[in-house]
Amino acid sequence: MIGPGTGVAPFRGFVQERTAIGASGRNWLIFGARHQRSQFLYQLEWQAALKAGQLQRLDLAFSRDSAEPVYVQQRLIEQGRDVYAWLEAGAHLYVCGATAMGRSVHAALRDIVIEHGGRDAEAADEYLSELQRSGCYARDVY
Amino acid sequence: MNEVLSPVETLKRGSRGLRGTLRESLGDAITGGLRESDTQLLKFHGSYQQDDRDLRDERRRQKLEPAYSFMIRTRLPGGVATPAQWLALDALAARYGNGGLRLTTRQAFQIHGILKHDLKPTIAAINQTLIDTIAACGDVNRNVMVSANPVESRAHAEVQACAQALSEHLLPQSRAYHEIWLDEQAVIGADASEPVYGPTYLPRKFKIGFAITPINDVDVFSQDLGFIAIIEQGELVGFNLLVGGGMGVTHGDARTYPRLADELGFIRKDQLITVATAVLTTQRDHGNRSDRKLSRLKYTIDRLGLDVFKRALEALVGESLPPPRAYRFDHTGDRFGWVEGFDGRWHYTLRIESGRVRDTDTVRLLSGLRAIARVHRGDFRLTPNQNVIVANVDANERALIDVLLDDHGLAHALHGAAIRRFALACVALPTCGLAMAEAERYLPTILDRMDALLSRYGLHDEPIVFRISGCPNGCSRPYLAEIALVGKAPGRYNLMLGADFQGRRLNRLHRENIDEAAILTELDVLFARFASDREAGEHFGDFVVRVGIVRAPQFIVAKLSV
Numbered sequence: 001m002i003g004p005g006t007g008v009a010p011f012r013g014f015v016q017e018r019t020a021i022g023a024s025g026r027n028w029l030i031f032g033a034r035h036q037r038s039q040f041l042y043q044l045e046w047q048a049a050l051k052a053g054q055l056q057r058l059d060l061a062f063s064r065d066s067a068e069p070v071y072v073q074q075r076l077i078e079q080g081r082d083v084y085a086w087l088e089a090g091a092h093l094y095v096c097g098a099t100a101m102g103r104s105v106h107a108a109l110r111d112i113v114i115e116h117g118g119r120d121a122e123a124a125d126e127y128l129s130e131l132q133r134s135g136c137y138a139r140d141v142y
Numbered sequence: 143m144n145e146v147l148s149p150v151e152t153l154k155r156g157s158r159g160l161r162g163t164l165r166e167s168l169g170d171a172i173t174g175g176l177r178e179s180d181t182q183l184l185k186f187h188g189s190y191q192q193d194d195r196d197l198r199d200e201r202r203r204q205k206l207e208p209a210y211s212f213m214i215r216t217r218l219p220g221g222v223a224t225p226a227q228w229l230a231l232d233a234l235a236a237r238y239g240n241g242g243l244r245l246t247t248r249q250a251f252q253i254h255g256i257l258k259h260d261l262k263p264t265i266a267a268i269n270q271t272l273i274d275t276i277a278a279c280g281d282v283n284r285n286v287m288v289s290a291n292p293v294e295s296r297a298h299a300e301v302q303a304c305a306q307a308l309s310e311h312l313l314p315q316s317r318a319y320h321e322i323w324l325d326e327q328a329v330i331g332a333d334a335s336e337p338v339y340g341p342t343y344l345p346r347k348f349k350i351g352f353a354i355t356p357i358n359d360v361d362v363f364s365q366d367l368g369f370i371a372i373i374e375q376g377e378l379v380g381f382n383l384l385v386g387g388g389m390g391v392t393h394g395d396a397r398t399y400p401r402l403a404d405e406l407g408f409i410r411k412d413q414l415i416t417v418a419t420a421v422l423t424t425q426r427d428h429g430n431r432s433d434r435k436l437s438r439l440k441y442t443i444d445r446l447g448l449d450v451f452k453r454a455l456e457a458l459v460g461e462s463l464p465p466p467r468a469y470r471f472d473h474t475g476d477r478f479g480w481v482e483g484f485d486g487r488w489h490y491t492l493r494i495e496s497g498r499v500r501d502t503d504t505v506r507l508l509s510g511l512r513a514i515a516r517v518h519r520g521d522f523r524l525t526p527n528q529n530v531i532v533a534n535v536d537a538n539e540r541a542l543i544d545v546l547l548d549d550h551g552l553a554h555a556l557h558g559a560a561i562r563r564f565a566l567a568c569v570a571l572p573t574c575g576l577a578m579a580e581a582e583r584y585l586p587t588i589l590d591r592m593d594a595l596l597s598r599y600g601l602h603d604e605p606i607v608f609r610i611s612g613c614p615n616g617c618s619r620p621y622l623a624e625i626a627l628v629g630k631a632p633g634r635y636n637l638m639l640g641a642d643f644q645g646r647r648l649n650r651l652h653r654e655n656i657d658e659a660a661i662l663t664e665l666d667v668l669f670a671r672f673a674s675d676r677e678a679g680e681h682f683g684d685f686v687v688r689v690g691i692v693r694a695p696q697f698i699v700a701k702l703s704v
């Protein structure tokens with residue numbers, strides 16, 4: 001689940017639903033905003049979900065809290081090996097948020113597939129398209 | 143004592159020299175705070191985690207955790223800072239903190255409102271100014287205080303040097319601080335053991351102060367370990383040794399009490415480090431480590447008995463202590479405005495209410511002191527009364543300082559009621575986690591109202607020591623004030639009366655848990671009586687004791703059942 005800013009909203013429901021139905025398996029959220037202190041949406045819920053094991057993994061990117069701005073796509077690249085491994089293991093990838101972010105995330109995914117999947121650019125595009133066709137990579141950008 | 147150790151003791155022992163998991167806590171972006179255990183260890187590094195209590199409810203509704211931020215406190219023996227250091231701290235406060243610089247009641251700087259990810263850069267930058275924050279909080283020796291006014295004699299500089307040396311001697315030796323904040327490479331096995339503290343440091347905080355007569359600005363009787371400099375013919379010969387002072391009390395726990403330090407005897411100046419270390423290690427070995435409410439040195443002494451404590455100390459020092467020498471204190475305050483020193487240099491003491499260096503529309507302390515720091519060639523001295531001295535000014539540079547003071551609305555900062563000039567307030571709400579009532583934010587208001595009453599009886603110029611604390615922990619040393627308010631609940635205070643003007647007598651509880659209206663009604667009656675019945679030159683605190691409004695406060699005898 002990649003949902004910076006208000007894009008995180010649907011993922012609350014995802015996590016709640018998985019908890020309600022007692023879903024097994026792992027989940028991973030990457031969230032971003034400008035400031036940790038004021039814009040970490042639903043912070044207390046994510047902290048609680050992590051603690052309760054309802055969310056396995058949470059990575060964060062706060063763009064204005066450090067000298068160099070950090071965005072979700074950088075977190076993706078940093079964790080590229082794991083991202084690729086999760087995809088290979090059949091993970092469903094959801095992206096929600098601003099259009100420009102969606103584009104950057106897509107480009108980052110492409111780089112990850114090239115680097116960690118040992119594919120060339122064309123094959124990486126095909127890999128992502130296939131994920132989309134099979135419903136394993138869904139985007140809701142606005 | 144075979145009681146269960148307090149959790150903090152276990153934590154210290156397992157902290158690998160105060161490292162804990164601080165590094166991991168700092169890197170964890172999921173929270174703006176630290177892990178619970180690391181919040182304790184952070185204190186030893188000179189910082190406290192706090193949160194804005196005004197925002198708690200609102201943030202909870204927004205599903206945000208409390209607005210965590212950090213306070214950083216410097217270690218600054220005697221409160222001496224160079225203009226370059228002043229400017230650097232000022233810049234750091236502007237960049238990373240909120241609300242300017244704060245001067246503490248222990249002569250240190252505090253910067254508040256630092257966010258977690260800025261903590262490391264801020265501490266690193268402070269260290270670049272050659273000031274550190276090691277042991278500014280925590281169960282260790284805290285910032286060593288020294289009478290701030292450098293005018294009296296050459297001996298002042300010597301006392302300052304003694305305090306500095308003692309402060310260095312009592313620093314923790316762990317390299318944790320340098321590794322965590324200054325990126326020093328960890329060398330396996332190179333960590334020095336703690337020769338003075340041992341693996342669990344002290345049972346509780348430990349406070350040291352040096353007083354230089356005739357001004358007891360450091361409130362030497364409130365310190366765990368106090369030294370009164372004995373100066374003969376302008377030469378420092380030694381110190382009277384005082385042990386076992388302390389302010390902190392817990393509401394509703396009769397086992398806790400404020401206590402004045404006892405004078406144990408006279409020591410030569412060459413004995414200073416030995417004696418101080420002996421007192422500290424005696425407390426280290428005998429202090430209560432199971433109940434933190436009872437672990438300050440004052441309780442250790444009352445439990446062991448003063449004689450036993452003294453004999454143990456003399457055994458460590460290797461000789462018995464001769465009786466204390468005679469001395470005299472005039473007051474606990476500061477001398478405002480220009481004062482000429484023994485060497486013809488000048489010192490300007492500027493009043494800073496509650497130690498808050500900030501700009502308002504009319505009084506621009508932050509920019510004024512910044513402007514002064516840019517041209518000043520002497521140094522700054524933070525006073526135990528939260529004021530600042532622009533110290534060591536050449537006679538021919540006074541005019542320049544005067545102009546800058548005037549330009550920033552600071553030249554008139556001395557006008558107004560005398561009670562304003564002595565008042566102390568702790569930080570309290572919204573920052574301090576222990577606060578039960580307002581202190582610093584409420585001070586200007588309550589002072590106005592008290593001044594209105596005083597003026598009614600012609601007491602506008604009467605110096606009265608007034609202090610307010612947001613809780614009984616007593617950071618503003620309220621139990622040594624002629625009038626004190628100690629917070630009990632929002633808007634409610636215990637009214638304490640009857641300490642003396644020299645800081646030698648504790649006050650007593652007069653009215654419990656009263657609101658402002660009741661406080662002012664009480665004071666109105668008292669001020670009226672004081673104005674009509676006082677003896678010539680009699681101070682308010684002495685008056686209320688003499689006429690029996692409060693019983694003469696005494697030393698409190700230990701009634702510990704340990």
Ligand code: SF4
Binds near residue numbers: 568581611612616617
């Ligand atoms: S006296 Fe109490 S409220 Fe005031 S700063 Fe100290 S601990 Fe906080």
